[in-house]
Amino acid sequence: TLGAKLLDKFGKPIESGGEGLKNLFRIDCSQLDSRIKRTKFIVAADVDNPLLGKRGAARVYAAQKGATPKMVGELEKYLTNFARVIEKDLGIEVADLPGAGAGGGLSAGSVAFLNARIKQGVDIVIKAWGLKEKMENADLVFTGEGSIDRQTLYGKVPFGVAKIAKKYGVPVIAIAGNVEDGAYMLSKYGIEAIFSTTPRIMTLAEIRKNPGQLITNTVEQIMRIYRLRKEGC
Template sequence: EKYLTNFARVIKKDLGVEVANLPGAGAAGGLGAGLAAFLNARIEQGVDIVIKAWELKEKMKNADLVFTGEGSIDRQTLYGKVPFGVAKIAKKYGVPVIAIAGNVEDGAYMLLEYGIEAIFSTTPRIMTLAEIRKNPGQLITNTVEQIMRIYRLREEGC
């Protein structure tokens, strides 16, 4: 943190560009600040790019249920990560959202107050990162299948 603060101070002094309070400037170790200062780049949140590229607002209008996720869900997810952005849109249309992640950290359950109905980990047991990386698609598929089994029970009135 102190190195990023110093980096911002040097940029302000030498280039006259204010990056200290620029949203996203500290991401990736200050890469955003450097790109903005040296290349006049515009910083956009990744979630906004994803929402636009996937036309999520339009698709959300006809959705019954939405799955979203990322590698790790934690309290940082509230600050511009895809699951939070997806939940905000879904909430506007009254669509329930289920989040899945390889790792569910402390603070993740704060998202339940912001439009995510449930959060699930894709790891069924303690696993090394190497084990998870062997077949992440199957872990996701297994998790979603189990969630849909519960969802089907609800639909059947159980």
């Protein structure tokens, strides 16, 4: 372990998981691993959501993972207590920090206990891959993710790719296994069209059996249309 202790009001360790945070009273970092202070940590977050609030970890992502409205409300209270104790004992404010809600609040904990910096994961990947240089001579760009929805606007890969492509005037087409309400708002930000890879109503298990083939089939059909356009048909 890293050495930090999350304790209840009796000085005993709290239970693991979100529910345990309701009993969090004090954080003891007196035995925190000394190597942490000598190490620079960067958290690559795929969204800029804060820890709490309408766009926070509980209200946005817990529901996606199957939590009921009651469970979401409870988790929001537990995370609020977590943020309060972090600020009280460590002097670090994570409640409204952009990106702190990524990974179910993992980013918030990383900032609190590792003194980590949160960076947009897509920016890290774009730089490492040299995407800007590759984009200059591109005719068409494909991007995608498992599900494209309103959250895609908050720093996910398709949004980051589209921002760069727009600078170079390159059209972007996005593909996803699931296309939800709000996805088409991305047209304002450089994504020309969005396609689902599922040709019919399919269960998640069916989609996971052969996602590569579904992607290939979808891209092939898109390119057939693109070729017709290039040929002036």
